[in-house]
Amino acid sequence: MYIISFDFMQRAFAAGIITALLASVMGVFIVLRRMSLVGDSLSHAALAGVAGGMLFGIYPFYGALIFSGAAAVLIEIIRSAFKKYSEVALAVVMSGGMGLAVVLISLGKSFNADLMSYLFGSLVAVSREDIIIISILGFFIIGSVILLYRELFSITFDDEAAAVLGIPVKWINFYFTLLTALVIALSVRVVGALLISALMVIPAAVGLQLATSFKSTFVIAIAVALFSVITGIYTSFIFDLAPGGTIVLIASSILMIAICLKGVLSRWMQKNF
Amino acid sequence: MPSKVKDALKLSNDKCDDVITLTNVSFAYGGNQVLEDVSLSVEKGDFVVILGPNGSAKSTLLKVMLGLLVPQAGEVRIFGQKPRKFTAWHRIGYVSQQAANINTSFPATVQEVVASGYYTGFGRLFGGGRKKAAVKEALEAVKISDLSNRLIGQLSGGQRQKVFLARALVRNPEVLFLDEPTTGIDTASQQEFYRLISNFHKRHMTVVMVTHDVTSALKMATKAVYMLDGKMTLYKNMGNLLNSFTSKILEQGGKAGVYN
Numbered sequence: 001m002y003i004i005s006f007d008f009m010q011r012a013f014a015a016g017i018i019t020a021l022l023a024s025v026m027g028v029f030i031v032l033r034r035m036s037l038v039g040d041s042l043s044h045a046a047l048a049g050v051a052g053g054m055l056f057g058i059y060p061f062y063g064a065l066i067f068s069g070a071a072a073v074l075i076e077i078i079r080s081a082f083k084k085y086s087e088v089a090l091a092v093v094m095s096g097g098m099g100l101a102v103v104l105i106s107l108g109k110s111f112n113a114d115l116m117s118y119l120f121g122s123l124v125a126v127s128r129e130d131i132i133i134i135s136i137l138g139f140f141i142i143g144s145v146i147l148l149y150r151e152l153f154s155i156t157f158d159d160e161a162a163a164v165l166g167i168p169v170k171w172i173n174f175y176f177t178l179l180t181a182l183v184i185a186l187s188v189r190v191v192g193a194l195l196i197s198a199l200m201v202i203p204a205a206v207g208l209q210l211a212t213s214f215k216s217t218f219v220i221a222i223a224v225a226l227f228s229v230i231t232g233i234y235t236s237f238i239f240d241l242a243p244g245g246t247i248v249l250i251a252s253s254i255l256m257i258a259i260c261l262k263g264v265l266s267r268w269m270q271k272n273f
Numbered sequence: 274m275p276s277k278v279k280d281a282l283k284l285s286n287d288k289c290d291d292v293i294t295l296t297n298v299s300f301a302y303g304g305n306q307v308l309e310d311v312s313l314s315v316e317k318g319d320f321v322v323i324l325g326p327n328g329s330a331k332s333t334l335l336k337v338m339l340g341l342l343v344p345q346a347g348e349v350r351i352f353g354q355k356p357r358k359f360t361a362w363h364r365i366g367y368v369s370q371q372a373a374n375i376n377t378s379f380p381a382t383v384q385e386v387v388a389s390g391y392y393t394g395f396g397r398l399f400g401g402g403r404k405k406a407a408v409k410e411a412l413e414a415v416k417i418s419d420l421s422n423r424l425i426g427q428l429s430g431g432q433r434q435k436v437f438l439a440r441a442l443v444r445n446p447e448v449l450f451l452d453e454p455t456t457g458i459d460t461a462s463q464q465e466f467y468r469l470i471s472n473f474h475k476r477h478m479t480v481v482m483v484t485h486d487v488t489s490a491l492k493m494a495t496k497a498v499y500m501l502d503g504k505m506t507l508y509k510n511m512g513n514l515l516n517s518f519t520s521k522i523l524e525q526g527g528k529a530g531v532y533n
Contacts, residue, residue: 032379147395154389157379160369161440164339164450165392166362211380212424 003237011131012123016229018138019190022183024225025145027200028207028217032156037090039197042184044097045071047193050118051104064188068181071097076177121192121244123233134186141179191244202251209258224254290317292448292479293338298347300337307333309503315481320474322490323483325500331483332370332452366441370452377426383436384421387411390440411439415469431462448479
């Protein structure tokens with residue numbers, strides 16, 4: 001465990017652990033609401049924001065935040081115009097975000113190498129400033145989810161009944177999409193724009209496979225995300241691999257194992273939880 | 274006290290027996306008129322059944338009553354108030370049609386689903402004791418206490434409907450709205466479900482139910498609403514209603530087939 005003694009590795013682990021926690025918690029709701037592609041769409045927009053930020057000299061995280069937030073609003077607007085075919089919204093924002101990113105990248109030819117770190121994540125490049133932002137916003141996001149847990153559960157489960165319970169469904173949906181955008185913008189640095197949605201969706205998918213209750217879905221998803229991120233960072237350092245990709249590969253392997261062992265594992269869970 | 278406020282108080286007192294009032298309500302989906310000039314009042318203690326062929330806007334009528342859909346013309350009052358201003362949602366229990374189509378792999382236990390109905394407003398994280406008691410009571414009321422730790426995906430259709438009924442009952446509502454609650458479940462479970470509803474009605478709960486099941490519905494109803502092509506007919510005398518329904522259905526020829 002000597003690698004922990006490096007400053008940059010401590011920062012990498014801290015950023016990774018917070019991101020894993022945020023992505024997996026949001027991921028459970030996102031998967032259950034059949035919005036798995038939202039993460040992908042927003043992360044492409046975030047990438048355009050990073051490129052825009054570099055071009056105009058804004059700290060890339062803020063660029064990512066503004067663009068993914070705007071994309072979230074855009075998704076809701078397009079979604080209400082195509083009620084029955086709401087995935088149109090996701091496709092439009094995803095390709096639009098990628099298009100914008102490519103144009104912005106071609107405008108600022110000099111920063112290609114730096115941009116690569118946002119495409120595939122660059123944990124070792126996480127700065128002290130990044131850590132502070134990630135921690136503060138991380139607290140805010142987790143706090144929001146805990147406060148709105150019952151509202152989010154009801155809306156995810158049956159949004160009509162949720163409205164009759166007196167829950168302001170529209171506003172909470174909107175707020176939730178903004179929180180998702182925030183998580184994406186935060187995570188771009190860690191796992192990269194192309195892989196963040198995997199970190200949201202895969203741990204939640206494992207949770208769904210093995211869950212014995214709604215709460216246990218979260219426990220499993222968080223555990224899978226933390227395990228993948230910690231072992232991913234460690235092995236990628238030892239074997240000099242890309243950390244983002246390694247994390248996603250570990251998480252996917254866990255999902256495969258969970259699907260294969262579902263019967264065995266769920267019996268074990270029932271006994272022990 | 275300003276006279277406006279006094280008038281408003283007087284109005285709400287006068288109307289205290291009206292649970293829901295619709296006055297000349299019309300509703301359209303896009304350009305497609307589905308409710309035309311519908312007026313109806315649901316009073317305390319009523320058991321209103323809404324009947325009609327498929328696509329006759331029965332569910333739409335129910336959603337308009339609940340303020341889930343906003344009509345283009347006419348007025349809706351829930352306990353004397355406009356739906357937008359209405360806040361006392363704990364007085365209403367609702368079993369949506371959506372609930373029946375719920376994704377069976379949703380990872381929630383019976384306990385969690387029923388508890389989600391005990392919603393007391395933003396940010397109230399505490400008060401768990403009362404909530405627990407309410408959930409227990411609701412589970413007992415529909416006789417599924419033994420299922421409380423099961424995932425809803427592991428239940429039969431009839432059991433699942435009882436879970437949704439328990440969720441609707443957990444805040445002890447005065448009125449219960451049910452949207453085709455027995456569709457797709459076996460006859461024995463249907464009869465058991467109706468017995469439960471009928472008992473709640475006898476204990477002074479107001480019930481509004483959309484259903485296809487004419488025979489069972491009319492045995493329990495105090496008012497029947499028959500929907501056809503966006504227009505409604507109201508029946509208050511249940512005596513000869515079954516006969517009159519039969520002849521009405523015969524008049525419509527082919528559409529009769531939708532009744533079980």
